[in-house]
Amino acid sequence: MSHTPSRRTVLRGLTVTGAAVIGFAPATRTWATTATADGTDLVGIPPLDGTLNTDEASLAAASDDFGHIVHRRPVAVLRPGSVRDVVTMVRFCNEHRLPVAPRGQGHATQGQAQVSGGLVIETAPLTRIGPLGPHSTTVTVGAGIRWSDLAKATIAHGLTPPVFTDYLELSVGGTLSVGGIGGQTHRHGAQVDNVTELQVVTGAGEFVRCSRSRRPDLFHAVLAGLGQCAVIVAATVRLVRAPRTVRHYLLPYDDLDTFLEDQRTLVREGRFDYVEGQVSADPEGEFRVHTLEAVAYGPPAGPAPDDAVLLRGLRHDPSGVQIADLSYYDFLDRLAPSVAALKEAGLWDWAHPWLNLLLPGRSTGALVSRMLDDLTPADLGPGVVLVYPIRRDRLTTPLLRAPDDATPYLFAALRTTPPDDTATVDRLLAANRSAYELAASAGGTQYPVGSIPFTRADWRTHFGPAWPRLARARRTYDPRGILVPGQGIF
Numbered sequence: 320m321s322h323t324p325s326r327r328t329v330l331r332g333l334t335v336t337g338a339a340v341i342g343f344a345p346a347t348r349t350w351a352t353t354a355t356a357d358g359t360d361l362v363g364i365p366p367l368d369g370t371l372n373t374d375e376a377s378l379a380a381a382s383d384d385f386g387h388i389v390h391r392r393p394v395a396v397l398r399p400g401s402v403r404d405v406v407t408m409v410r411f412c413n414e415h416r417l418p419v420a421p422r423g424q425g426h427a428t429q430g431q432a433q434v435s436g437g438l439v440i441e442t443a444p445l446t447r448i449g450p451l452g453p454h455s456t457t458v459t460v461g462a463g464i465r466w467s468d469l470a471k472a473t474i475a476h477g478l479t480p481p482v483f484t485d486y487l488e489l490s491v492g493g494t495l496s497v498g499g500i501g502g503q504t505h506r507h508g509a510q511v512d513n514v515t516e517l518q519v520v521t522g523a524g525e526f527v528r529c530s531r532s533r534r535p536d537l538f539h540a541v542l543a544g545l546g547q548c549a550v551i552v553a554a555t556v557r558l559v560r561a562p563r564t565v566r567h568y569l570l571p572y573d574d575l576d577t578f579l580e581d582q583r584t585l586v587r588e589g590r591f592d593y594v595e596g597q598v599s600a601d602p603e604g605e606f607r608v609h610t611l612e613a614v615a616y617g618p619p620a621g622p623a624p625d626d627a628v629l630l631r632g633l634r635h636d637p638s639g640v641q642i643a644d645l646s647y648y649d650f651l652d653r654l655a656p657s658v659a660a661l662k663e664a665g666l667w668d669w670a671h672p673w674l675n676l677l678l679p680g681r682s683t684g685a686l687v688s689r690m691l692d693d694l695t696p697a698d699l700g701p702g703v704v705l706v707y708p709i710r711r712d713r714l715t716t717p718l719l720r721a722p723d724d725a726t727p728y729l730f731a732a733l734r735t736t737p738p739d740d741t742a743t744v745d746r747l748l749a750a751n752r753s754a755y756e757l758a759a760s761a762g763g764t765q766y767p768v769g770s771i772p773f774t775r776a777d778w779r780t781h782f783g784p785a786w787p788r789l790a791r792a793r794r795t796y797d798p799r800g801i802l803v804p805g806q807g808i809f
């Protein structure tokens with residue numbers, strides 16, 4: 320059920336004849352509702368272009384995410400009809416000290432976009448794409464657009480954002496809130512490093528444009544800022560030339576150290592446009608099947624790929640090499656068939672107690688080896704283990720915390736397990752915590768898209784030297800601390 324809100328003013332006590340009432344009860348700082356026979360009337364909510372939804376389906380969807388581990392129920396879900404709606408509702412919530420969380424595609428794994436007794440703002444309707452032509456160097460898009468739609472729109476003009484996450488059905492606002500790391504990060508940084516301007520609504524309900532030169536404190540507090548200072552409503556993203564086709568390589572390695580060293584060589588040289596890698600279990604259940612994934616872009620983004628040049632000096636097992644030429648979009652969307660199969664099998668709806676870390680390159684071999692020793696195929700389920708290097712000198716966003724090392728590695732154990740087996744989920748969360756502590760003791764950080772139990776003190780440690788600036792921005796831009804409590808930072 321959705322409603323067009325009424326124009327009545329906020330009621331205290333919230334009893335209106337002939338209608339259910341949703342408003343704010345100042346004494347308790349909670350929302351209050353009264354149901355009556357003839358429908359729902361939203362009292363005290365300013366007029367909106369979109370809808371404020373209180374039906375069971377909307378509330379249930381907003382109380383869940385891809386993790387299926389944490390469930391917090393909001394009181395209402397805003398589907399904004401305009402940016403003005405976001406301003407209106409954040410102001411309303413700020414005035415009444417109600418918690419608010421923007422939600423893109425809800426692919427967080429631990430309740431990060433959920434909010435108990437507050438407002439969830441679905442950004443999905445904010446999908447406008449600004450002017451785009453073959454010579455564009457940037458494009459401004461609504462925060463709710465998915466990377467798949469942005470890729471299709473830009474590729475139509477021979478252009479592309481430089482960096483993609485492995486899965487494209489994530490919102491631009493959602494990945495810019497965390498970082499956005501992919502196989503192109505070693506060349507171009509993370510997605511956050513490729514944004515030139517943001518349009519945001521601060522926690523005080525102020526619409527602001529910010530960039531490196533205009534309100535830079537806000538700009539740097541929002542990119543990879545986990546939603547703590549403002550809701551992103553639009554972003555201006557850098558564009559580069561798109562290849563028409565790419566050559567995709569899968570290179571098998573017998574041992575971890577050689578695999579990691581060759582990955583490091585490739586990202587240092589910039590020989591490929593994309594480098595990632597996976598470790599999977601062999602038939603004995605040991606994680607010792609290493610596959611380096613590398614992609615070279617063809618014209619007009621790069622030269623025609625030459626296998627001999629690209630593979631020179633690499634120490635993979637040549638007998639197991641797989642090479643395929645793909646259209647650029649099919650490469651970007653390469654996970655689509657696996658995702659369809661997981662959905663078909665019902666496994667997409669399993670719990671995802673994901674472990675996502677950034678490890679210092681100097682200790683990656685030892686750390687990954689320890690973590691893989693502790694991992695069983697049963698605990699990974701139909702998930703995967705990703706391991707690949709990035710380059711520290713390509714990361715320019717202060718809040719995207721990465722180890723102090725020239726070549727950190729992303730390590731991700733994307734665990735997938737039945738959601739009703741809560742004992743196993745709890746055990747895997749505890750295992751994530753142990754793995755984090757091991758990584759942190761060597762200078763690693765968490766990449767905050769997964770499910771690692773984290774305290775407020777851990778967050779301070781996580782942000783390290785960036786903490787004072789984030790805390791100051793929070794006090795300035797969200798003085799009542801209403802935004803995104805699900806991250807557990809403040």
Ligand SMILES: Cc1cc2nc3c(=O)[nH]c(=O)nc-3n(C[C@H](O)[C@H](O)[C@H](O)COP(=O)(O)OP(=O)(O)OC[C@H]3O[C@@H](n4cnc5c(N)ncnc54)[C@H](O)[C@@H]3O)c2cc1C
Nearest residue numbers: 423424425426427431484485486490492493499500546551
């Ligand atoms: C299958 C899968 C594959 C993935 N692959 C990668 C990958 O390759 N690389 C990578 O870096 N990450 C990856 N991720 C993680 C993903 O980038 C993050 O979980 C991301 O935040 C999800 O985007 P979303 O739109 O679903 O955000 P949501 O889950 O809706 O929100 C995530 C957080 O961001 C906040 N937020 C959302 N929108 C906004 C906004 N407009 N303004 C301010 N804050 C906002 C939310 O409040 C919440 O705290 C993957 C996740 C999944 C499920």
